Amino acid sequence: MVIQRQDELARVVHEVVKAQPITDMHTHLYSPNMGNLLLWGVDSLLTYHYLVAEVMRWSDVPPDVFYDWPVEQQAAHIWQKLFVEHSPVSEAEYGVLTSLQALGMDLSSRDLPAYRKALAGVTSEEAVRRALKLANISDVVMTNDPFDDAERPYWEKGVHIMAGFHAALRIDPLLRGWDEAVTRLQGWGYRVTHDFKGESTDEVRRFLHEWVQRINPLYMAVSLPPTFTYPDASTATQMLQQCILPVCREAGIPFAMMIGSDRLVNPALRLAGDASGRADLTSVTRLAREFPANRFLVTVLSRENQHELIVLARKFHNLMIFGCWWFMNNPVIIEDITRMRVEMLGTSFIPQHSDARVLEQVIYKWAHSRAIIARVLVDKYAEVMSTGWRLERAEIERDVADLLANNFWRFAGRDRS
Ligand code: HDL
Ligand code: ZN
Numbered sequence: 001m002v003i004q005r006q007d008e009l010a011r012v013v014h015e016v017v018k019a020q021p022i023t024d025m026h027t028h029l030y031s032p033n034m035g036n037l038l039l040w041g042v043d044s045l046l047t048y049h050y051l052v053a054e055v056m057r058w059s060d061v062p063p064d065v066f067y068d069w070p071v072e073q074q075a076a077h078i079w080q081k082l083f084v085e086h087s088p089v090s091e092a093e094y095g096v097l098t099s100l101q102a103l104g105m106d107l108s109s110r111d112l113p114a115y116r117k118a119l120a121g122v123t124s125e126e127a128v129r130r131a132l133k134l135a136n137i138s139d140v141v142m143t144n145d146p147f148d149d150a151e152r153p154y155w156e157k158g159v160h161i162m163a164g165f166h167a168a169l170r171i172d173p174l175l176r177g178w179d180e181a182v183t184r185l186q187g188w189g190y191r192v193t194h195d196f197k198g199e200s201t202d203e204v205r206r207f208l209h210e211w212v213q214r215i216n217p218l219y220m221a222v223s224l225p226p227t228f229t230y231p232d233a234s235t236a237t238q239m240l241q242q243c244i245l246p247v248c249r250e251a252g253i254p255f256a257m258m259i260g261s262d263r264l265v266n267p268a269l270r271l272a273g274d275a276s277g278r279a280d281l282t283s284v285t286r287l288a289r290e291f292p293a294n295r296f297l298v299t300v301l302s303r304e305n306q307h308e309l310i311v312l313a314r315k316f317h318n319l320m321i322f323g324c325w326w327f328m329n330n331p332v333i334i335e336d337i338t339r340m341r342v343e344m345l346g347t348s349f350i351p352q353h354s355d356a357r358v359l360e361q362v363i364y365k366w367a368h369s370r371a372i373i374a375r376v377l378v379d380k381y382a383e384v385m386s387t388g389w390r391l392e393r394a395e396i397e398r399d400v401a402d403l404l405a406n407n408f409w410r411f412a413g414r415d416r417s
Contacts, residue, residue: 001392001393001394002390002391002392002393003381003385003390003391003392003393003396006382006385009378009381009382009385009391010378012393012396013374013377013378013381013396013400014371014374014378016393016396016397016400017370017373017374017377017400017404018136018370018374019136020136020397020400020401020404020405021136021137021138021139021404021405022135022136022137022138022139022366022404022405023137023138023139023141023404023405023408023409024137024139024140024141024353024354024356024362024366025141025218025297025322025323025350025353025408026141026143026168026221026256026258026299026322026323026353026354026355027140027141027142027143027353027354027355027356027357027362028142028143028355028356028357029140029142029165029356029357029359029362030142030151030165031142031159031161031162031165032123032124032125032127032128032162033125033159033160033161033162034151034154034159034161035154036150037150037151037154038124038128038359039357039358039359040119040124040127040128040131040358040359040360041116041119041120041127041360042075042100042112042115042116042119042120043071043072043074043075043116044071044358044359045075045096045099045100045358045360045361046074046075046078046079046096047071047074047075047078048092048357048358048361049269049270049271049272049357050092050272051078051082051092051093051096052066052074052078052269052271052272053269053272053273054082054090054092054093055077055078055081055082056269056272058081058082058085058086059077059081061077062268063268063269063270064268067270072116075112076112079112083096083110084110091329091330091331091368094364095361095364095365095368096364098363098364098367098368099360099361099363099364100115102134102363102364102367103118103119103130103134103360103363104118105118105119119360125162127359127360128162128359131359131360131362131363132164132362134363135362135363135366135367136366137164137362137366138164138405139164139165139166139405140164140165140166140362141166141167141168141218141219141353142161142165142166142167142168143168143170143221144167144168144169144170144215144217145170145171145172146169146171146207146211147171147172147173147181147184155211155214155215156214166217166218167215167216167217167218168217168218168219168220168221168256169208169211169212169215169217169219169220169221170220170221170222171208171220171221171222171244172222172223174204174222174239174243174244175222175224175236175239175240175244176222176223176224176225176236176263178194178196178234178235178236178239179194182194185203185204185207188207190203190204190206190207191203192204195235196235196238196239201238201242201243204239204242204243205242205243205246205247208220208243208244208247209247209250209251212247212251212253217251217253218253218412218414219248219253219254219255219256219297219412220244220247220248220251220253220254220255220256221255221256221257221258221297222244222255222256222257222258223258223259223261224257224258224259224260224261224279225260225261225262225263225277225279226259226260226261226262226276226277226278226279226301226302227277227279228257228259228279228280228283229280229283230283230286230287231286240287245287245291245294248294248295249293249294252413253295253412253413254294254295254296254297254320254411254412254413255294255295255296255297256296256297256298256299256322257284257287257296257297257298257299258298258299258300258301258325259279259281259284259298259299259300259301259305260276260277260278260279260300260301260302260305261274261276261301261326262274262275262276262277276301276302276326276327277301277302278302278304278305279300279301279302279305281300281305281308281309281312284296284298284309284312284319285312285315285316288312288315288316288318288319289316291318292318294318295318295320295411295413296316296318296319296320297320297322297350297411298312298313298319298320298321298322299321299322299323299325299328299353300325300328301325301326301327301328303328303333303336306328306336306337306340307340309321310340310341310344310345311344313344313345313348313349314344314345320349320350320407320408320411321341321345321349321350322349322350322353322408323350323351323352323353323355324337324338324351324352324369325353325355326355329355329365329369331368331372334352334368334369334372335372335375335376338351338372338373338376339376339379342376342377342380343380347399347402347403347407348402348407349403349407350403350407350408350411351369351373351403351404352365352366352369352373352404354366373403373404377396377399377400381396401417402417
């Protein structure tokens with residue numbers, strides 16, 4: 001069906017974007033049979049580390065006292081300070097309201113205990129089905145960390161994750177904490193050394209291969225500091241050249257680099273204590289050029305890095321940009337970045353991931369982003385149509401399926417289109 005008019009175009013694009021099931025390719029959610037690793041419900045929503053950072057700006061309660069409180073007390077304090085005493089207009093605050101509204105809560109009551117009661121009383125699997133249905137998500141990629149003592153036992157026992165959930169192998173300690181990683185790896189029987197000599201290369205490869213076999217990850221991932229440099233004299237360069245990138249090639253999976261996280265600039269805030277910094281993306285250029293047989297998923301945490309990353313994606317087809325990560329995941333920046341990406345890459349990128357840490361966040365994160373992505377597409381299709389180009393609805397459906405699902409699966413080597 002050919003789209004004839006601009007007002008029809010807007011209706012069709014918003015319909016198609018809303019109807020497209022999402023592959024959420026980077027989250028911190030877990031399969032519901034992985035116990036308390038999966039965070040869900042009102043108290044988890046309100047104690048999201050983004051809101052902890054925001055409440056500390058109004059609160060006279062020091063972080064160490066706050067963190068010693070029970071989660072319900074933390075949530076009540078955040079509700080009082082950020083929602084009652086001040087209007088909830090930040091993205092993380094507004095997001096809680098969007099999710100609660102979608103879940104059927106009456107937000108005119110501001111009755112937090114009523115919300116807590118209404119959302120509880122279901123199994124974690126029922127909560128997952130409820131949230132993914134509301135968000136229209138078909139697939140969720142987790143972040144799975146062998147160095148996480150709470151998660152590792154599930155995989156060592158052989159957990160069978162819920163259909164629609166997928167693994168990603170997260171290996172930050174190998175690249176930004178090698179000294180601590182050595183002790184952990186030695187404890188698990190891997191013969192590695194601090195100076196990365198002897199059998200270290202073979203043993204790290206064995207570690208990676210064993211975890212690839214164990215969790216069948218769609219990709220391997222790392223978060224890197226703004227100072228990340230490749231190559232350099234550190235073990236990180238050897239780790240990439242001799243272990244990570246060869247194992248990714250042998251496993252046929254991409255390597256995801258999330259660049260710009262400045263960890264614990266304020267340690268007192270714990271998970272909420274990280275900041276962002278501009279990185280030198282010439283390191284990405286050298287990796288993409290030096291390893292043409294590897295595929296790189298890349299996202300960056302500094303607004304200043306966004307445009308140059310798009311230019312690099314134009315130069316290297318083995319580089320796939322994804323998401324508006326963390327401090328980039330705000331409407332004003334999502335719109336800015338998405339417009340730049342469409343104008344320079346067409347539809348050959350992955351516009352968003354939720355990064356959700358709490359199940360019900362996927363409802364607001366995707367509702368907010370779908371609206372922005374649709375708005376950008378309407379403008380871009382309208383420009384194209386103004387030349388006399390006639391668009392079919394099926395072509396819009398194809399493009400939106402690429403952006404919200406198929407570009408990821410194709411790049412992950414598991415094409416679903
Ligand atoms: O390293 C990461 O994957 C980041 O997304 C961090 O988990 C960060 O704390 C976060 O939750 N960002 O949204
Ligand atoms: Zn993340």
